Amino acid sequence: MQNSKHFLMPKILLVEDNELNRDMLLRRLVRHGFDVIAAENGLQGLLDAHAEAPDLILMDMSLPQMDGWELTRRLKAGRATQHIPIIALTAHAMLGDREGALQAGCDDYDTKPVDLGRLLSKIETLLLRRTSEGNISTNYQATVSFPPQTQPVAFNKEGK
Numbered sequence: 001m002q003n004s005k006h007f008l009m010p011k012i013l014l015v016e017d018n019e020l021n022r023d024m025l026l027r028r029l030v031r032h033g034f035d036v037i038a039a040e041n042g043l044q045g046l047l048d049a050h051a052e053a054p055d056l057i058l059m060d061m062s063l064p065q066m067d068g069w070e071l072t073r074r075l076k077a078g079r080a081t082q083h084i085p086i087i088a089l090t091a092h093a094m095l096g097d098r099e100g101a102l103q104a105g106c107d108d109y110d111t112k113p114v115d116l117g118r119l120l121s122k123i124e125t126l127l128l129r130r131t132s133e134g135n136i137s138t139n140y141q142a143t144v145s146f147p148p149q150t151q152p153v154a155f156n157k158e159g160k
C-alpha cells in the first residue's frame with residue numbers, strides 16, 4: 001500500500017547547497033505532495049539524478065564541487081537523464097541569467113527567494129507536459145494542491 005501511494009507522488013530532486021533554503025523548500029514541497037530528494041552539491045546532484053530518476057529537478061546554479069551550469073549540461077547530455085525537466089534557481093535576477101540557464105539546457109528558470117505559488121505553477125507545467133507524453137502518473141493533479149495566494153481571514157472584524 002505504501003508503495004502504491006509513493007508511486008503517485010512526483011519525485012523532485014532539489015539541488016541546493018544553502019541548508020536553510022534547502023530545508024525550507026523541501027518541507028514546503030513535501031507539504032504539497034511531492035516526494036523530495038535533496039542534494040547539497042553538484043556532484044551529489046549528478047549521482048542522485050541517476051540513482052533516483054526524479055520527475056523534475058530544481059537546480060540552484062551556484063553550487064560547490066560542480067556548479068548548476070555544468071551539472072545541467074551533463075544531465076542534458078546523458079541519455080538516462082536528458083528527459084528530466086530542470087528548473088534553474090538563481091539568487092539574483094541577473095541580466096542574462098535566464099538566457100544562460102535556458103542555453104545550458106534548463107527547461108525553465110526562477111529567482112530566489114522562491115515565490116512558492118509561482119514555482120509550483122512552473123513545476124506543474126513541466127510535469128503536465130511529461131504527463132501528456134506518458135512519462136509520469138496521470139494522478140499527478142490529484143496529489144498536488146496549490147497554496148492559497150492569501151491566508152484565510154483569521155478573525156472577523158465585525159465581531160470585535
Ligand code: MN
Nearest residue numbers: 017060062063
Ligand atoms: Mn548556492
